[in-house]
């Protein structure tokens with residue numbers, strides 16, 4: 336296929352949640368529209384979204400899991416499709432990297448181009464943003480709240496999370512049930528720190544209405560992800576407390592990586608490209624290698640501040656990581672519009 340001979344690691348022999356419909360692209364002659372493809376794939380369990388790339392002869396389809404994709408593959412692959420004028424459809428499983436490369440029209444930078452972690456790319460890192468007294472005060476407030484609220488903490492992988500303002504549903508990867516918040520408002524003790532973040536980084540325009548406390552015992556991490564583009568609007572801020580930890584950033588198309596050391600008492604704010612176009616992760620391991628030396632991890636706490644997206648939309652140029660066209664998001668958007676019109 337066009338351009339793909341130079342793209343190793345794009346296709347996979349075994350089922351993956353992403354598939355490439357290799358012989359139908361966007362367009363009039365022999366092509367289809369996204370709505371037509373959604374009708375074809377939307378009837379299969381776990382369908383999430385179709386991504387079409389202008390000017391390319393293929394399309395991409397994402398399912399919730401490899402099993403869901405395999406079931407749709409069994410029903411669709413190498414068969415004539417009545418909705419597409421009897422055209423025989425051919426599907427190939429694609430890797431996550433393949434999906435990102437194809438969704439980007441294969442125009443992504445070559446592998447090995449390490450992303451640069453600086454403000455120009457939307458990474459704002461402020462070491463020692465908090466004093467040791469601030470850190471102790473925040474830890475004390477977390478403990479005080481804990482006694483008063485008695486939860487609700489949730490365990491996600493090996494870490495523990497608690498939400499204020501809005502809950503996050505880690506299964507749906509979107510805003511969840513409000514009853515799962517410790518409180519519908521941000522805790523009052525965070526407000527002076529929000530003011531301080533705004534004063535320090537005014538251009539990031541952080542105006543949070545959700546706060547998440549996370550506790551990482553040694554060995555806990557968070558797998559590669561981009562925070563949902565539609566669940567949250569604008570900048571994301573992270574205050575780090577406790578042990579230092581490395582955060583890895585990854586370009587989904589090239590897999591190029593860069594590492595940022597998140598020191599205790601630091602502030603990290605990600606916006607724009609770093610927030611929407613890169614994934615980030617904290618590896619689930621007990622130590623980090625820093626300048627050739629093993630640094631053991633102890634317990635780490637983070638406070639993340641976000642603004643819940645009210646429009647459920649996103650017009651970023653990063654389709655591989657954008658959920659604006661995901662079925663869940665479209666359904667929620669529709670339900671919201673229906674509500675507004677009644």
Ligand SMILES: O=C(O)CCC(=O)C(=O)O
Pocket residue numbers: 549557562573615637639
């Ligand atoms: O704990 C952190 O430093 C950030 C975690 C993160 O990426 C997230 O909650 O989305």
Ligand SMILES: [Fe+2]
Pocket residue numbers: 560561562615
């Ligand atoms: Fe994140």
